[in-house]
Every structure is written in C-alpha cells, then in structure tokens.
Amino acid sequence: MKTNEVFKTILNRRSIRKYINREIPDSIIESILDAARWAPSGLNNQPWRFSVIKDAHIKEKLSSLTKYGKIIKNSGTCIAVFYNIPSGYNRDKDLMSIGASIQNILLASESLGIGAVWLGEILNRKEEVNSLLEIEKDNELAAVIALGYPDETPSKNRKSLESLMLKKFGKT
C-alpha cells in the first residue's frame, strides 16, 4: 500500500458524528466548497449545487427532518448538496459525479482537521428540505453533509479488496 498525504487522508477519513462546540471559519467552508466543484462530471456538466447552513435556527428545523437530527443540531455547519436537474444529462452518471463531488468535500474536510458525515436518511423528506431552505424544485436534495471539529475517533471497517474483485485480465 502506498503512503502519501492523499492515501493517508482517504484511509484516515471517518464519518464524524460528534463535534466540539467550535465554529468553523467561513474561509474553511469556502475552501471545502471549492474542492467540491473540481470533481469530474460527464460532459463537464457540473450538476452539483450547494447550500450552506450555519444558522442555529435553520439547523434546528433541518434536524427535525431526519432521525439523525442530533448530528445536524450539534454540527458547526451543514452543506446541503443538490442535484441541479436542468444541468443533468443522465441521472445515473450525474448522481455518480455528485458522489465524487461529495467525496471531495469529505477529503478536503479531513485534510483540514474538520470532521464530516454524509447524511442520506434525510432524503426521505427532501421536498420539506427544499421548502425550508427556500430552494426551487429543479434542485433535488442529494445529501446533507454535517461538519464540525471532531469530538470522537470512531473506527471503521471495509470488505477485503479480494472480496471486491471480479475477474482480472492481465499478464500477471
């Protein structure tokens, strides 16, 4: 296994759900969002859009829309990621590119010492999220990322590489 800063960040990244009570500077959030926009997308259509939620009152309301609301409430800032339908050209490919953009958010955060977790259960109430955040229907909620300075160091596990490998065609 190679070790450089990128690999270390990919491997060390954890879903962080507990945060200390400390504000994340705006410059950090902006850098994280800047990383998000450099993800690849089919036809370079960049179908991602973002809403930043730092306001405690809105976070409180947002937290009522998922059973993982406590995470949102205790986070420093949330980034809601949307799929901009008019920019789309193929739902499957567009969603994968949004996943790539989210991974940039998570890795950029980790590299700056910010904990993050990708929340998906809230998609069950995506229309209500749009309504709360005053976002039109042509932007569809794809995920909410909660961010904060970490107050836990969870472990994580993965399937072995061997178990993920299908057929191999090579000279080796």
Add this chain to the structure above:
Amino acid sequence: MKTNEVFKTILNRRSIRKYINREIPDSIIESILDAARWAPSGLNNQPWRFSVIKDAHIKEKLSSLTKYGKIIKNSGTCIAVFYNIPSGYNRDKDLMSIGASIQNILLASESLGIGAVWLGEILNRKEEVNSLLEIEKDNELAAVIALGYPDETPSKNRKSLESLMLKKFGKT
C-alpha cells in the same frame, strides 16, 4: 483557498486521455483499488466491485464497445467499476457512493503520477461489457476508468463557486 497535498491533488487532477507506452506496476493498481474501497457508503454497504483489464486482447475488444475506444486501447490498464445490485439498498445513494469510490481511484492515481479518465459512454453497451468480462448480471457496469502514464497536460475549467451556491443561512 487552502493548499495542502489533498487540495493540490483535487485541483491538479485532469482527465488524461493520452498515455505513454509504459506498463503500470501491479502494486500501483492494487494501491489504487485499495483507496477505492475506503469510500463511504450508506449503511456501509460498499456496493462497488472491480475488474482489472490489462490484457491487450481484452482491452482491444472492450475498446470496440465505445466511441472512446482509442483511449482504452492506448491505456496501460483499465478498471471496470460495477454496481453490485444485491448489496444495494437505494439506487440513488448507492450510485453516489460508487461515485465517491471512483473519485478515490482518480485522486489516488493522480497522487501517484498516473493519469486517468472516467469513461461513461460505454454504459450504452453495459450488457456486452459484462459478457466480454464474464461478469454476471447482478453486477451492473457503472464506469470504466482508463489509466496510464500521462502524455498530455490538458487544461480544465469549472463554473465559479458563486454560480453554484444556492441560499446561504449563516451569521456572516
């Protein structure tokens, strides 16, 4: 904008479609795949599977299934990424997590000096890819990533961060 190795890699990564004629060592491909498996997924379901294609004869056949075949043919190695349907729990979320895994592949490659491009047009003939690679239908082709030592330094552009921002809720 922050600058550390992770940010540099995210920003410097380009879609590389031209490669010099040099083999990629197996240890590098293995490291790149190892990075892929550490992506996040809903319920940690890890719905990604991989097939590695290094064999020139199979690459030749694979290249006939997309109009971007020349890239595949000239690549050192291709990684076909599949969506393992039986592991899935929500197609949208599963596809986004596969996108996160693909982004790990692209960033890990970039960090090791390997050029890569995410090929999607080949999904038009996904069943034929499965057939060629002898992969059962419960694994659905999600992307083919072509890899090789770069023989070009393309530019890339993105929408401004401002144009991607929806409403902001904050104290600032």
